[in-house]
Amino acid sequence: MNARQQRIDxxxxxxxxSIPYANRRPVNIPAAHDGxxxxxxxxxxxxxxxxxxWESRCDAGxxxxxxxxxRAKTHRVRGGERVVQVFAxxxxxxxxxxxxxxxxxxSLMVVGKPAPLPMHPSGRYNRNTxxxxxxxxxxxxxxxxxxxxxxxxTGLVLFARxxxxxxxxxxxxxxxxxxxxxxxRVTGHPSEDRFTATAAISALPGILGxxxxxxxxxxxSRTEFTVLSRxxxxxxxxxxxxxxxxxNQIRIHLWHSxxxxxxxxxxxxxxxxxxxxxxxxxAAPLQLHAWRLSFKHPLSGAALAFEAPCPAAILSPCDQVPxxxxxxxxTKA
Numbered sequence: 001m002n003a004r005q006q007r008i009d010x011x012x013x014x015x016x017x018s019i020p021y022a023n024r025r026p027v028n029i030p031a032a033h034d035g036x037x038x039x040x041x042x043x044x045x046x047x048x049x050x051x052x053x054w055e056s057r058c059d060a061g062x063x064x065x066x067x068x069x070x071r072a073k074t075h076r077v078r079g080g081e082r083v084v085q086v087f088a089x090x091x092x093x094x095x096x097x098x099x100x101x102x103x104x105x106x107s108l109m110v111v112g113k114p115a116p117l118p119m120h121p122s123g124r125y126n127r128n129t130x131x132x133x134x135x136x137x138x139x140x141x142x143x144x145x146x147x148x149x150x151x152x153x154t155g156l157v158l159f160a161r162x163x164x165x166x167x168x169x170x171x172x173x174x175x176x177x178x179x180x181x182x183x184x185r186v187t188g189h190p191s192e193d194r195f196t197a198t199a200a201i202s203a204l205p206g207i208l209g210x211x212x213x214x215x216x217x218x219x220x221s222r223t224e225f226t227v228l229s230r231x232x233x234x235x236x237x238x239x240x241x242x243x244x245x246x247x248n249q250i251r252i253h254l255w256h257s258x259x260x261x262x263x264x265x266x267x268x269x270x271x272x273x274x275x276x277x278x279x280x281x282x283a284a285p286l287q288l289h290a291w292r293l294s295f296k297h298p299l300s301g302a303a304l305a306f307e308a309p310c311p312a313a314i315l316s317p318c319d320q321v322p323x324x325x326x327x328x329x330x331t332k333a
Contacts, residue, residue: 005101011136017092017127024084031079039073048205062086092128094281107165111157112308116279118151151278155290156308168298179294182240183310185287186259189230197223197253201246213256221246223253262287287314
């Protein structure tokens with residue numbers, strides 16, 4: 001495992017996106033969008049970006065076929081077609097690089113993700129992502145993420161090393177048998193020591209990819225919170241137990257409860273939405289950490305549990321943090 005950690009470290013020096021390059025990002029056309037004009041398909045599939053912005057990109061000739069032919073905004077797409085969005089040569093913003101390999105076997109890896117570090121290509125990031133860095137470190141193998149963390153969230157991420165194990169692990173997530181626990185500092189002092197958030201979360205992203213509470217048409221969501229410490233600076237340390245896996249779920253449920261996560265650039269106090277999603281490396285951190293992950297090995301069925309030390313920024317104001325271990329019979333890393 002030490003040799004693999006060295007390869008991960010080497011893949012970050014220099015950061016793969018630090019050298020300017022022309023980025024070509026494919027867009028696969030789903031069958032449901034067959035026959036739409038390109039502009040209509042883009043606005044429908046990616047509503048977090050305005051229609052005017054998509055039109056501007058089309059008019060600039062930034063969409064081409066795989067053979068390099070420009071696709072106009074009126075081009076009628078076909079299901080299964082692939083168009084390519086071309087970005088001008090540029091370097092990507094820097095990201096955190098302290099990626100830790102916590103566990104590795106022939107079936108899976110558990111990685112400690114720093115922040116800010118996007119998991120996969122999106123927005124301004126393509127090569128400066130956890131997926132790309134691990135692809136470099138494991139080449140020719142391509143690790144498969146079983147679940148995801150937000151770019152600004154630190155902590156444990158599970159990857160599978162083949163398609164079968166990825167599917168078997170994802171089935172555990174779908175069945176709700178994976179235990180995911182987070183530590184989080186929030187603004188204010190919740191009135192109850194334990195509370196559960198069940199507000200539904202919108203299925204489609206909105207401004208800058210954010211989501212919102214949508215009890216009418218949203219996806220069922222459930223998060224259990226336990227207050228660990230109420231701090232003199234007006235913040236509180238909570239443990240969050242994630243029972244469903246919606247995008248930004250913990251952040252949205254706390255935002256909706258009136259206790260947004262400290263350092264959150266998107267879900268602000270007073271129900272406001274911020275102007276950015278991924279923080280710069282010098283910004284105050286989002287204080288949300290995926291500290292514990294428990295599941296069964298996809299092949300042996302053995303119970304596994306892993307823990308990642310919490311960043312000092314989250315724990316430093318606490319005079320005393322309770323013992324957070326819940327099942328001493330599990331195997332820990």
